[in-house]
Amino acid sequence: MPYHHGDLRRAVLDATDEAVRENGVAALSLRDLARRAGVSHAAPAHHFGDKTGLLTAFAAEGHTLLSAELERADGDLIEAGVGYLRFALTHPAHFEVMFQDALLRDGDAELEAARARSAALLAATEVSGPTGASAAWSLVHGFATLWLTGSLPATLPPEAAADPYAAFRAAARHLKP
C-alpha cells in the first residue's frame, strides 16, 4: 500500500456515490468513506475541507452529469425530460444530494458554475413561456423524485411500473404543447 493513494479525491467521490446509494446521505460518514478507500480517517478532509465540502463537490459533479444528459436532447422538450429522468435514475445519489441546500456550501464557485451550466441547458429547451417552463421542470422533477421514492410506481399497474421512461412520456403527453 503506497503512502500516496494516486487519486484519492476521485476514490472518495466514488465511495460517496456507493455509500449514498446504499444508505442515503443521512447515514453518510467521512470515516466510512476513508475505510472504503483504504486510507486513514482524516485523509478525505484534506481534499474537501469538511463534510459539507465533500457534498458540495459531489453536487457539482451531479450538475455536470445532468448537463451531459440535457445536451443529448438538443433543445427538444420531451427528450430533455427523458434525459433529466435518466440522470436521476442512473445517479440517484447525486440527485438526492443536489437539491438539499442545507447540505451544501452556500456560494461555492465550482458548484455555482456547474449549476449555471445545467440551468442554461434547461432554459434552452423549446417551451411556451416562463409558466410553461415551470410546468415542465416541475413535472420532470416531481416525476423523478416520486419514482425514486417508489411512491409513483406503487400507484401504477405492474407493466407501467416496469418502464419509467414510457410512464414518463405518457405523463408528459398531458402537458399542452
Next chain:
Amino acid sequence: MPYHHGDLRRAVLDATDEAVRENGVAALSLRDLARRAGVSHAAPAHHFGDKTGLLTAFAAEGHTLLSAELERADGDLIEAGVGYLRFALTHPAHFEVMFQDALLRDGDAELEAARARSAALLAATEVSGPTGASAAWSLVHGFATLWLTGSLPATLPPEAAADPYAAFRAAARHLKP
C-alpha cells in the same frame, strides 16, 4: 419544574418542526430537542424509541396535515394541487421528512395508515386516467420541492416569485383537462 413534563411527546414534535425549519433534518439532534423542551438528553427516546422513530411519527403527522388540506379541495384537481402546495409551504419541515424513506421506519403501522389516508384523498381527485394522475401529482410535487429550494422562484420575474399559488395555477393550466 415538575418531574413529569405534561406532554413531552407533543413538545418534542413541535421542537422537531422548529429545528428542521431552522437547520434541516441533517442537523437534527435528539439532544438539542431535549434541551429545547427542557428535559434530560434521554427523555425523547422514551416516547419514540430512537431518532428514526421520532422522524417516522413526524412524517405520519405530516400526512395527516396533508390530508386535511386535500379534504378542503373536495375532489377538484386544481384546488387539490393548491392544497398540496399550501401544505408544503406552511409545513416545510414535514414535507422535507415525509419523502425521505431512508429516514423512516419501514413498515410502521401509524405511518402506513396516515400515508394510506392521504393517498386515498389524492386518488379521489377528478383526473383523466392513471397517466393523468401521475402527471398531476408529479407537477405539484415537483413545483413544491423546487419552490422550497428556491430553484423555481429564481427563474421567475419578481412579481411572479412573490405569489407561489398564482405561479402554480399558471403552471397547472399547462396540463390538459
Next chain:
DNA sequence: CCCGAATCTTGTCAACGACTAGATTCTCGC
C-alpha cells in the same frame, strides 16, 4: 393506600466530525 406502570434522570460507550502536529512522498528548479 399501595403497587405496578409510565415517565424521566443519570451515567456510560462507541462512533463521528473537526482539528492539530508530524511523517512521507512528490515536484520542480538548479
Next chain:
DNA sequence: GCGAGAATCTAGTCGTTGACAAGATTCGGG
C-alpha cells in the same frame, strides 16, 4: 540528480451525538 518546499497522508485528540442500561420519581387503578 539533488535538495527544498509543497502536497498528501497518518496518528492522536476533543467535544458532541445516538443508543442503551439502571435507577429515581410520579401517576393511576384496585
